[in-house]
Amino acid sequence: MKFCSQCGSNAVTFSIPQGDDRPRHLCGNCGTIHYINPRVIVGVLPYLEDRVLLCKRAIEPRLGLWTLPAGFMENGETSEEGALRESWEEARASIRVDELYSIYDIPHINQVYLMYRGELTDTNFGPGPESLEVSLFRQEEIPWAEIAFPIMHKTLKHYFTDTEQGQYQLHRGVISRKL
Amino acid sequence: MKFCSQCGSNAVTFSIPQGDDRPRHLCGNCGTIHYINPRVIVGVLPYLEDRVLLCKRAIEPRLGLWTLPAGFMENGETSEEGALRESWEEARASIRVDELYSIYDIPHINQVYLMYRGELTDTNFGPGPESLEVSLFRQEEIPWAEIAFPIMHKTLKHYFTDTEQGQYQLHRGVISRKL
Ligand SMILES: [Zn+2]
Ligand SMILES: [Zn+2]
Structure with a gap:
């Protein structure tokens, strides 16, 4: 943040406001404290029989x-609505949601x-503007070495393990910065 | 948003960027799109034997x-770390977390x-600066008519029901605007 979005001043510092315990983007002109908080990413693991959809x-x-x-959850929607919206935008996929399946914190990228x-x-289904290709994969067909994000790799692994065991449960975890 | 935080221009409109499907705060001077997304609130239901802590x-x-x-989740922390931080800030309470217990979407306030x-x-435990009083309550002692937020009312009700049934499960729901 270079300028205050409230008054336009460039007197914005990253410093600890009075009574707070951590630095914020603080306007020295109008006094506004600009909070920046973590963002929520919502998505779906879409399946059909023994296959999973990937983009x-x-x-x-x-x-x-x-x-x-x-993708990023938008204002005015629920997390489930956001997840279905992203499935449509990226994969033109229509989905009947079963349940929330995984929750991951990624604190180093907020x-x-x-x-x-x-x-x-x-x-x-088919590729939306942010996808080159959309396809269904059986477990042994998943391109494990070409999965974009660790959170997706973990969620897929849980899914096939739970499927083998015949029971799905919520999975929760933290993805830490790669060492 | 009245001024662009990137360039300081006041040519910020709330309009649909090219290729997007919803209005954003868009700077007519430097072209920056300012995304505003939902915020995460993290908290704890702290219990001790048959009592629950309220602030x-x-x-x-x-x-x-x-x-x-x-309270609001901060950048750089996990949701569990944030929940423990809020318990300390508001109630000076030290807690051993069992599990994630409830997830609620409140879309009309993002x-x-x-x-x-x-x-x-x-x-x-004891009141932090944002609390007047902190106390433990048995189920029949809970001031049900004086609970601040519907999400907290629901989470407490689930807790006592689950306690009676001897099994805790994740609860998920949507809080809609009051009609
Ligand atoms: Zn200002
Ligand atoms: Zn600008």
Whole structure:
């Protein structure tokens, strides 16, 4: 933040406001404290029988790698609505949501992932503008070395393990910065 | 947003950027799109034997009403770390977290609540600066008519029901605008 979005002043410092315990973007002109908080990413693990839908990314980061449909939650929607919206935008997929399936904190990039599990209602899917390709994969067909993000890799692994065991449970974890 | 935080221009409109499907704060001078996303509120339901800890709010909104310790998740922390931080800040409470306990979407105010369940490790709690009073309540002692927020009311009700049934499960829901 270079300028105050409230008054336009460039007297914005990153310093600890009175009574607070951590630095904020603080306007020296009008006194506004600009809070910046973590963002929520919502998505779906879409399945059909023994296959899971993945999208090949048409955008950076990780262009060309595969991921589950997901994206930033928007104001005015629920996390489930956001997850379904992303599935439509990225994969033109229609989904019947079963349950919330995984929650991951990624503190070093200030993100919280909420991933739902849901069944495809038909096979009329296809790439949206942010995908190069959308396809269904059986467990042994998953391009494990080409999964875009660790959170997606973990969620997929949990899914196939839970499927083998015949019971799905919520998975929760933290993705730490790579050492 | 009245001024662009990137260039200081006041040519900020709330309009749909090219290729997008919803209005954003868009700078007509430097072209920056300013995204505003939902915020995460993290908290704890702290218990000790058959009692639950509540805080009487010293700040608006809902000053003087009772709530579970919770607050905005900060950058750089996990949701569980944030929940423990809020318990300390509001109730000077030390807690051993059991599990994530409730998730509520509140789309009309762009919030997602993540509430953990955890046992107090001692009774050395007390009001932090945002609380007037902190106290333990048995089910029949809870001031149900004076609970600050519907999300807290629901989470408490689930807790006592689950306690009676001897099994805790994740609760998920949507709080809609009051009609
Ligand atoms: Zn200012
Ligand atoms: Zn600008």
